[in-house]
Amino acid sequence: MKKHLMAYPYALWILIFIIVPLALILFYSVFSIDAEGIHFTLEHFRRVFEPIYLAVFFRSIKIAAISTAICLILGYPMAMILASKNLSKKSLLVVLFVIPMWMNFLARTYAWMTLLEKNGLIATIMEFFGVELPSLLYTENTVILGMVYNFLPFMVLPIYSVLVKIDKAVLEAAEDLGATPIIVFRRVIFPLSLPGVSSGIIMVFMPALTTFVISRLLGGAHFTLIGNLIEQQFLTTMDWGFGSALSVVLMLMIMVSMGVAMRYEKENEGGGLW
Amino acid sequence: MHEEIIRLVNVSKSFDDQQVLQDINLSIGRNEFVTLLGPSGCGKTTTLRIIGGFEIADTGDVIFEGKKINNLPPYKRNLNTVFQRYALFTHMNVYENIAFGLKIKNMDKKDIDRKVKEVLRLVNLSGYEKREINSLSGGQQQRIAIARALVNEPQVLLLDEPLGALDLKLRKDMQLELKKIQQSLGITFIYVTHDQEEALTMSDTIVVMKDGRIQQIGTPQDIYNEPVNAFVADFIGESNIIDGVMVKDYYVEFAGSGFECVDKGFEPNENVDVVIRPEDIKLVPAEEGMIEGVVESVIFKGVHYEMIIYGRGLRWMVHSTMMEPVNTKVGMKITPYDIHIMKKVTEE
Numbered sequence: 001m002k003k004h005l006m007a008y009p010y011a012l013w014i015l016i017f018i019i020v021p022l023a024l025i026l027f028y029s030v031f032s033i034d035a036e037g038i039h040f041t042l043e044h045f046r047r048v049f050e051p052i053y054l055a056v057f058f059r060s061i062k063i064a065a066i067s068t069a070i071c072l073i074l075g076y077p078m079a080m081i082l083a084s085k086n087l088s089k090k091s092l093l094v095v096l097f098v099i100p101m102w103m104n105f106l107a108r109t110y111a112w113m114t115l116l117e118k119n120g121l122i123a124t125i126m127e128f129f130g131v132e133l134p135s136l137l138y139t140e141n142t143v144i145l146g147m148v149y150n151f152l153p154f155m156v157l158p159i160y161s162v163l164v165k166i167d168k169a170v171l172e173a174a175e176d177l178g179a180t181p182i183i184v185f186r187r188v189i190f191p192l193s194l195p196g197v198s199s200g201i202i203m204v205f206m207p208a209l210t211t212f213v214i215s216r217l218l219g220g221a222h223f224t225l226i227g228n229l230i231e232q233q234f235l236t237t238m239d240w241g242f243g244s245a246l247s248v249v250l251m252l253m254i255m256v257s258m259g260v261a262m263r264y265e266k267e268n269e270g271g272g273l274w
Numbered sequence: 275m276h277e278e279i280i281r282l283v284n285v286s287k288s289f290d291d292q293q294v295l296q297d298i299n300l301s302i303g304r305n306e307f308v309t310l311l312g313p314s315g316c317g318k319t320t321t322l323r324i325i326g327g328f329e330i331a332d333t334g335d336v337i338f339e340g341k342k343i344n345n346l347p348p349y350k351r352n353l354n355t356v357f358q359r360y361a362l363f364t365h366m367n368v369y370e371n372i373a374f375g376l377k378i379k380n381m382d383k384k385d386i387d388r389k390v391k392e393v394l395r396l397v398n399l400s401g402y403e404k405r406e407i408n409s410l411s412g413g414q415q416q417r418i419a420i421a422r423a424l425v426n427e428p429q430v431l432l433l434d435e436p437l438g439a440l441d442l443k444l445r446k447d448m449q450l451e452l453k454k455i456q457q458s459l460g461i462t463f464i465y466v467t468h469d470q471e472e473a474l475t476m477s478d479t480i481v482v483m484k485d486g487r488i489q490q491i492g493t494p495q496d497i498y499n500e501p502v503n504a505f506v507a508d509f510i511g512e513s514n515i516i517d518g519v520m521v522k523d524y525y526v527e528f529a530g531s532g533f534e535c536v537d538k539g540f541e542p543n544e545n546v547d548v549v550i551r552p553e554d555i556k557l558v559p560a561e562e563g564m565i566e567g568v569v570e571s572v573i574f575k576g577v578h579y580e581m582i583i584y585g586r587g588l589r590w591m592v593h594s595t596m597m598e599p600v601n602t603k604v605g606m607k608i609t610p611y612d613i614h615i616m617k618k619v620t621e622e
Binding site for chain 1: 326328347348349354355357358359361362363364365374375378379422423426
């Protein structure tokens with residue numbers, strides 16, 4: 001059998017599950033369908049740029065960026081600790097780290113709700129000590145907490161995978177040339193780990209930008225991110241045209257940021273997970 | 275003339291219950307080219323790493339210019355290392371690699387430029403400043419690694435099998451170049467290798483190690499001509515090692531007959547190792563030899579032939595520029611001076 005024949009199932013798969021849906025979304029975003037038939041329109045895109053929706057975009061980007069930054073600040077030292085342990089302990093630690101990811105995403109997030117809610121565990125304990133807490137659930141910070149909790153492994157693992165590949169001799173060479181541990185980190189370890197950092201940022205920023213579950217569960221019914229907005233258009237208001245236009249804009253934003261990150265990684269010979 | 279710069283005193287080290295160094299005592303002089311030589315696992319690299327500060331000795335002292343530096347971290351030691359696999363910084367270009375140590379010392383930019391230029395000329399890579407590390411060949415990377423260490427003007431340069439990854443021709447060239455650099459800069463080189471030829475070519479002093487112990491310290495000539503035991507003899511060049519009995523001073527019995535020799539000071543009738551270099555056995559017509567034998571095999575080695583000769587129940591390796599065909603009867607002649615008697619090494 002010729003090799004290219006074996007590619008057909010995959011081509012078919014891509015056609016049905018990637019190209020056709022994309023084409024449909026593009027179609028819905030620039031055509032309106034009503035009793036008079038189908039006609040071309042840019043009305044959906046114009047609506048995307050109304051202040052109320054721009055504010056949602058802005059808030060989504062802000063929250064995703066904050067979550068990504070926190071993941072980086074927490075994740076980098078964590079990856080370093082994982083990478084520095086000796087081999088037997090290392091695999092155990094990595095497994096412990098990954099196990100929560102095997103649990104259902106919703107279950108994990110609901111667990112946070114029971115911890116944080118008005119009569120939840122944390123409030124009860126603090127009350128016992130006589131501290132009256134403000135509302136823990138349904139705030140912006142709660143949403144950020146949920147994102148950090150859920151997406152932290154996606155930051156740690158790519159950085160970890162780059163760090164363990166750094167040759168120990170290179171670090172010794174730096175030390176040999178007079179570099180104190182701090183300089184070794186600043187001038188050698190960190191620059192060499194950048195491909196992992198950029199992978200990690202992409203892998204956290206994207207789901208954080210598009211999620212609607214975390215914001216719905218931890219942010220409450222009125223906390224709207226782009227994901228929620230798009231969900232509403234398709235499931236509640238049935239305005240598929242506007243929903244598609246939102247999706248297209250979101251996709252463009254992701255493609256641009258990916259492009260920037262990918263170019264950076266090419267310069268650094270890849271690494272990480274991409 | 276032996277002005278000491280580094281001394282190891284009773285240094286021992288073990289990893290996970292495995293003793294890798296036992297009671298190492300070593301004095302290294304200024305401007306000396308010292309080679310630590312031995313088979314893999316003999317502890318030579320560990321010794322170097324203890325001097326460099328990458329390992330801490332369990333017991334014993336490391337003394338540098340009269341001061342104990344046992345626990346001094348590598349970045350505070352006035353010595354530099356050339357690593358086995360170069361360990362260059364792949365995220366920097368050649369210039370940045372070499373300037374790394376100087377920048378840490380906050381040296382003036384102009385001085386750094388000048389020094390980098392000088393050291394690149396020294397390793398024959400002038401004009402390579404802007405090149406990326408991954409665009410260089412193995413030999414060039416090795417030179418950069420050497421330049422990166424030398425530019426800091428260390429008093430001692432540690433080299434951990436630096437030529438191991440190069441091909442034979444390049445290795446020979448680099449050996450001579452390293453020796454030249456060492457002599458012109460006048461700094462101490464401590465060189466680790468398992469290649470006896472490399473050690474003989476370059477060193478002022480060779481330290482032969484085995485199983486974490488020093489076997490012999492001496493000049494290349496000493497080590498080659500007067501090995502202290504059969505291990506050293508065998509490791510430095512080829513040897514015939516034969517069981518013998520030292521009947522009395524200057525008289526040894528092996529291979530079924532008695533021979534005059536130049537060694538003394540053994541117990542009467544002590545069991546010894548008799549070591550004879552293959553090039554020290556002269557081939558003569560069968561009736562004129564001390565030992566008679568038959569040529570079993572001949573291998574052409576370039577300058578000489580290597581022949582295995584079977585005689586008196588033993589196989590003798592003989593190097594000679596004259597070839598005797600297989601199955602020829604030959605006689606072998608050994609002068610007393612070429613018979614080396616060594617105490618049996620008691621294997622633990």
